[in-house]
Amino acid sequence: MIKLAITTGEPAGIGPELSTQLPFDQLFQQYPDLHLTLVGDQSWLEAQTNEELSAFSDRLDFHHIALKESAHHGQLNTANAQYVLDTLTHAATGCMNDHYQGMVTAPVQKSVINDAGIPFSGHTEFLEELTGARKVVMMLATEGLKVALVTTHLPLRNVADAITPELLTEIIQVTHHDLQRYFGIDQPHIYVCGLNPHAGEGGHLGMEEITIIEPTLNALRETGIQLTGPLPADTLFTDKYLKHADTVLAMYHDQGLPVLKYKGFGNAANITLGLPIIRTSVDHGTALDLAGKGLADQGSLLTAIDYGYKMAKARATRRQSA
Numbered sequence: 001m002i003k004l005a006i007t008t009g010e011p012a013g014i015g016p017e018l019s020t021q022l023p024f025d026q027l028f029q030q031y032p033d034l035h036l037t038l039v040g041d042q043s044w045l046e047a048q049t050n051e052e053l054s055a056f057s058d059r060l061d062f063h064h065i066a067l068k069e070s071a072h073h074g075q076l077n078t079a080n081a082q083y084v085l086d087t088l089t090h091a092a093t094g095c096m097n098d099h100y101q102g103m104v105t106a107p108v109q110k111s112v113i114n115d116a117g118i119p120f121s122g123h124t125e126f127l128e129e130l131t132g133a134r135k136v137v138m139m140l141a142t143e144g145l146k147v148a149l150v151t152t153h154l155p156l157r158n159v160a161d162a163i164t165p166e167l168l169t170e171i172i173q174v175t176h177h178d179l180q181r182y183f184g185i186d187q188p189h190i191y192v193c194g195l196n197p198h199a200g201e202g203g204h205l206g207m208e209e210i211t212i213i214e215p216t217l218n219a220l221r222e223t224g225i226q227l228t229g230p231l232p233a234d235t236l237f238t239d240k241y242l243k244h245a246d247t248v249l250a251m252y253h254d255q256g257l258p259v260l261k262y263k264g265f266g267n268a269a270n271i272t273l274g275l276p277i278i279r280t281s282v283d284h285g286t287a288l289d290l291a292g293k294g295l296a297d298q299g300s301l302l303t304a305i306d307y308g309y310k311m312a313k314a315r316a317t318r319r320q321s322a
């Protein structure tokens with residue numbers, strides 16, 4: 001059995017309805033050995049669907065964690081911030097104990113967790129710390145395009161200073177390793193964006209390409225990793241390059257993700273590479289404007305489940321043949 005935990009996310013957002021209104025019949029036919037556990041407040045979750053979920057009890061269950069205060073669609077409440085983190089901790093520790101083979105996360109509202117006085121940048125950083133991972137990489141994937149990021153949830157003002165040879169080396173090594181490990185790509189070819197316009201224009205529009213990015217890529221090429229770049233980001237995202245790229249490495253969040261979302265919003269998943277566990281997620285946020293209205297699109301959650309399931313299968317196969 002491949003057991004995936006779905007953390008149902010911010011209770012005031014669209015996560016609870018997306019998780020409980022999944023086409024379970026179809027999912028369990030498509031993945032005959034899939035088991036799902038919905039992690040969150042069971043009463044609030046059951047109230048989001050008209051379907052009798054107990055009909056799927058051999059393949060679907062709940063791990064109940066009680067809300068601290070009642071939830072209301074579209075209304076954030078700092079009292080429930082710790083509840084959200086508790087759902088993540090349950091799923092991640094369950095994965096580390098092999099109770100689950102992976103976790104799929106519905107969106108959380110980062111601001112309300114911080115408003116509650118708990119510093120929180122995102123699942124990516126939270127899970128890096130919780131699992132003791134050395135370095136994780138945020139990668140979003142849709143049909144025909146994968147984009148990994150060197151920096152994640154960082155104010156733009158701090159991005160250039162964060163890009164060091166050490167960070168870039170670790171990010172590329174993790175990306176290379178996990179493209180092999182989970183996606184079966186023997187020799188991944190990674191296309192790397194520059195940081196500055198025109199990749200620095202020979203040093204006239206910024207020096208980071210010359211002082212940091214090029215020497216780091218050269219050193220990594222010596223170790224056998226296939227790298228192209230740094231290329232100007234505005235032309236890297238064209239078919240001429242993309243048809244050869246197993247993934248694009250962008251220097252910061254809004255350099256890479258708008259392109260990915262333009263191509264695949266609603267059919268993309270966010271995958272955390274470098275963790276000792278499997279974690280995939282939706283490509284969207286809490287959409288408080290849609291919560292409780294039955295208008296939220298299921299596509300990305302289904303894509304995240306698909307990636308999570310296939311990654312877990314790949315790992316199981318690898319373990320069996322080891």
Ligand SMILES: NC(=O)C1=CN([C@@H]2O[C@H](COP(=O)(O)OP(=O)(O)OC[C@H]3O[C@@H](n4cnc5c(N)ncnc54)[C@H](O)[C@@H]3O)[C@@H](O)[C@H]2O)C=CC1
Pocket residue numbers: 014105106107108109110111123270281282283284285286287288289290295296297298
């Ligand atoms: N994986 C996660 O936990 C993520 C969490 N967030 C968080 O979500 C919160 C809100 O972020 P926003 O930037 O407003 O992004 P958002 O994705 O929540 O909303 C952006 C726009 O997309 C629409 N939208 C989002 N998901 C949709 C769906 N499934 N179907 C149809 N329309 C959908 C919304 O209605 C809105 O118009 C923030 O706190 C952000 O940090 C954002 C991205 C990922």
Ligand SMILES: NCC(=O)COP(=O)(O)O
Pocket residue numbers: 121122123124125257270281
């Ligand atoms: N844009 C993706 C995003 O912000 C999700 O972050 P995380 O919560 O998966 O770390």
